[in-house]
Amino acid sequence: MNNIFLITKREFLTQVKKRSFIILTLLAPLMIVAFGAVIGLMFKANESHNVIQVVDKSGLFKGQMKSDDQLNYVFISDANENAKINTLKNDESLNGILILPELKNHNYDELEKNTRLVVNSKIGFDTKQRIVSDITNVIKKEKMKQLGIAETELNNLDQHFTLKTINVSENNKEDSDLAFGVKTGLSMVLMYVTFMFIIIYGVRVMRSVLEEKNNRVVEIIISSVKPFELMMGKILGVTMVALTQFIIWITMSVIGALILNTGFSSIQKNIPGGNEELMSKLDIAQIATQISHSLLELNFPLIIFVFIIYFLLGYIFYSSIYAAIGSAVDNETETQQFTLFAILPLTLGMYGSFSLMNNPDGPLGFWLSIIPFTSPVAMIARIPFGVPVWQLVLSIVLLLGTTVFMIFLAGKIYRVGILMYGNKATMKELWKWIRG
Incomplete structure (x- = not known):
């Protein structure tokens, strides 16, 4: 038993006296935090600002689709549609043109069928999904209006429900999300x-x-x-x-x-x-x-x-x-x-x-x-x-x-x-x- 203790002591002291052990032990938590920050910055650095011109032939979407730091909507008249598409390839200040056809007889299926996004380069999947989400939200509001539902009532329909969880095995402590x-x-x-x-x-x-x-x-x-x-x-x-x-x-x-x-x-x-x-x-x-x-x-x-x-x-x-x-x-x-x-x-x-x-x-x-x-x-x-x-x-x-x-x-x-x-x-x- 004494020999085991001596060998254990020798192995332990040999490792902990190394400068690399001291540096790694003290800096490892900071390195992990810094690594997480670098990953976050990498994702941030890969984000791009996209400018999308919108041709809204029905006038339904103008003012409803909001711009932000990642995606900027610029509404233009349909008179310039063909000219803009022809010059899109060489226009570095523009990423794409969204064509929203006229909504006839509330035929939303036809609207979806004829809507198209013309781009001059590959856009990210998240950007495309954001555009789809913005269009969907506008259509959803329009459908609710046809049913006679006010926007405030619509917001109440989308209100998130929070369920409180009480854990009796942990002294009735609330277990939040x-x-x-x-x-x-x-x-x-x-x-x-x-x-x-x-x-x-x-x-x-x-x-x-x-x-x-x-x-x-x-x-x-x-x-x-x-x-x-x-x-x-x-x-x-x-x-x-x-x-x-x-x-x-x-x-x-x-x-x-x-x-x-x-x-x-x-x-x-x-x-x-x-x-x-x-x-x-x-x-x-x-x-x-x-x-x-x-x-x-x-x-x-x-x-x-x-x-x-x-x-x-x-x-x-x-x-x-x-x-x-x-x-x-x-x-x-x-x-x-x-x-x-x-x-x-x-x-x-x-x-x-x-x-x-x-x-x-x-x-x-x-x-x-x-x-x-x-x-x-x-x-x-x-x-x-x-x-x-x-x-x-x-x-x-x-x-x-x-x-x-x-x-x-x-x-x-x-x-x-x-x-x-x-x-x-x-x-x-x-x-x-x-x-x-």
Whole structure:
């Protein structure tokens, strides 16, 4: 046991003393935020301003189709229709001409059939759908007028209905749409982080074992410690490194949520009511404040506890497999035939968990969070929505038992494979090592 502690300590200190670890740990949250901002800017940069001239032969659409920053409608007389179409190809200031024929006898089918959009370049799908939506809204209003319905009554027909949800299992707390969105976002982030880190750090264990084996350093180490102690020391050392990063990131996230929740609220109270321009600039801040408030309303102690437990057990479970693979082969090329067995269950759990967002308590969510091969990611995906205590306990017990059993099997493979050279391992060979 003392040897395992010493090896764990050595692996942990070797990793955390690296400058790259410190920089990545501190800058990773900022890098994620910056990455999201860059993606948003990329979408914004790809937006284009389109100018569409409209020939409205019925006079029905003029004044009804509104322009904005992305789409500008310019209504022209039908007398210039053919001339404009002929010069459209060489007109760089214009993107297209929308021809809206005359509406006869309220024949909207004929209107749709003869309406056409002439363009001089490819326009985006969103732009086309926006034009269709604007035309549809005008036609809808016209049809309502024929039925004798006033515009105010029409607006009442389109009024959105909000359904309040009271969760009796959470002390009758109201579960709003924003809260559900926050839970979904948190669920996806935790699930994806767990999936990525189990693979990244598991592969790191495998490469470390493979490197020591190829350098014959392991022959010297084995003379002082048992193979099982060396394997467990490596796994636990890298586990502590990952947990250290997570604890720092969780602390930074909670502090950030607290700052957003209190900081912007105090700023808004001091803004004069008539300063509408400044208030509009704080709309994004208000949304961020609401999101942070919804985050802080969650049962964070339970979420953090479950996250750490499942990451710890899931990582040890899969790292045992990776350590066994690293000891059984002589080079990284040979690892490909075995790593698939570690990646596939995790991938199945992650993609299966996407369906949990709409029904976290469904049968798929239950079984994915109970089966040990998929529970490290599936249960973490479910926990923001709330999980019955008995399911949580059952899942942890099964995962713990399976992890201990996997360590036992991996230890048997590691004990033989770590000193084997030049012998290409097969599934039959691995079975012999386990039985022996």
